[in-house]
Amino acid sequence: xxxxxxxxxxxxxxxxxxxxxxxxxxxxxxxxxxxxxxxxxxxxxxxxxxxxxxxxxxxxxxxxxxxxxxxxxxxxxxxxxxxxxxxxxxxxxxxxxxxxxxxxxxxxxxxxxxxxxxxxxxxxxxxxxxxxxxxxxxxxxxxxxxxxxxxxxxxxxxxxxxxxxxxxxxxxxxxxxxxxxxxxxxxxxxxxxxxxxxxxxxxxxxxxxxxxxxxxxxxxxxxxxxxxxxxxxxxxxxxxxxxxxxxxxxxxxxxxxxxxxxxxxxxxxxxxxxxxxxxxxxxxxxxxxxxxxxxxxxxxxxxxxx
Numbered sequence: 120x121x122x123x124x125x126x127x128x129x130x131x132x133x134x135x136x137x138x139x140x141x142x143x144x145x146x147x148x149x150x151x152x153x154x155x156x157x158x159x160x161x162x163x164x165x166x167x168x169x170x171x172x173x174x175x176x177x178x179x180x181x182x183x184x185x186x187x188x189x190x191x192x193x194x195x196x197x198x199x200x201x202x203x204x205x206x207x208x209x210x211x212x213x214x215x216x217x218x219x220x221x222x223x224x225x226x227x228x229x230x231x232x233x234x235x236x237x238x239x240x241x242x243x244x245x246x247x248x249x250x251x252x253x254x255x256x257x258x259x260x261x262x263x264x265x266x267x268x269x270x271x272x273x274x275x276x277x278x279x280x281x282x283x284x285x286x287x288x289x290x291x292x293x294x295x296x297x298x299x300x301x302x303x304x305x306x307x308x309x310x311x312x313x314x315x316x317x318x319x320x321x322x323x324x325x326x327x328x329x330x331x332x333x334x335x336x337x338x339x340x341x342x343x344x345x346x347x348x349x350x351x352x353x354x355x356x357x358x359x360x361x362x363x364x365x366x367x368x369x370x371x372x373x374x375x376x377x378x379x380x381x382x383x384x385x386x387x388x389x390x391x392x393x394x395x396x397x398x399x400x401x402x403x404x405x406x407x408x409x410x411x412x413x414x415x416x417x418x419x420x421x422x423x424x425x
Contacts, residue, residue, distance in 0.1 A: 144171030144210030230271025345405025
């Protein structure tokens with residue numbers, strides 16, 4: 120269940136109440152006349168089944184409530200109510216399958232912004248992966264994958280393509296391009312510094328690395344895994360099951376590929392650099408294609424049910 124809290128101009132309260140009452144899957148309607156001060160108006164609250172939430176939010180935005188008032192939505196972790204159970208039964212579909220497009224757009228907007236924190240995580244993850252490829256240490260590679268924040272902008276690109284949001288697409292693309300460019304440049308400098316103090320060596324990169332040589336040797340399995348990870352990651356975002364994102368993060372080799380390319384560039388290993396770059400691009404494309412198709416399928420499914 121979702122809890123919806125609205126601040127409504129007094130002259131629109133009746134329209135809002137009627138909209139809520141006619142929406143299948145709503146319950147616990149509360150109206151507090153004149154309770155809001157900034158902005159001034161009435162406070163209207165209700166609970167709605169997750170599978171009916173997107174339709175209700177669309178109707179409320181059609182009334183201009185997002186501009187004239189306020190719409191706030193939060194998840195209800197526990198609701199002991201027969202009315203709530205009945206509302207969930209009446210709503211079409213299953214809550215776990217429902218897509219809240221407004222929530223998805225808001226979440227991807229935040230996660231796809233090029234910020235200092237985003238850059239810091241990406242740079243640190245790439246440097247950890249650089250240590251992993253030089254030492255041929257799979258544990259460090261997995262750790263770097265988990266730290267990398269790149270799935271946020273990738274999800275932003277997918278959402279932007281489905282919702283035809285050019286600003287979100289541009290913001291996400293900038294976060295990806297600038298983020299990886301900065302991470303790879305700094306990691307190249309990091310590897311040179313590590314070489315200067317004797318912790319890295321060209322021979323360590325050239326030797327047999329059975330645990331990590333897949334990073335710069337892409338094949339069709341790389342694309343297949345990226346596609347599967349893109350589907351799983353998108354379903355994780357739309358179903359609010361964020362725990363699955365950890366598994367997605369350690370399934371694709373975006374950050375390790377960027378790290379190997381950066382280290383190889385520092386040592387002039389062109390073959391490894393190009394192989395790693397191809398692996399990086401293959402993973403990025405696979406995730407975007409799969410994520411976009413998944414969102415389109417979910418949109419078509421819920422549109423048909425609506």
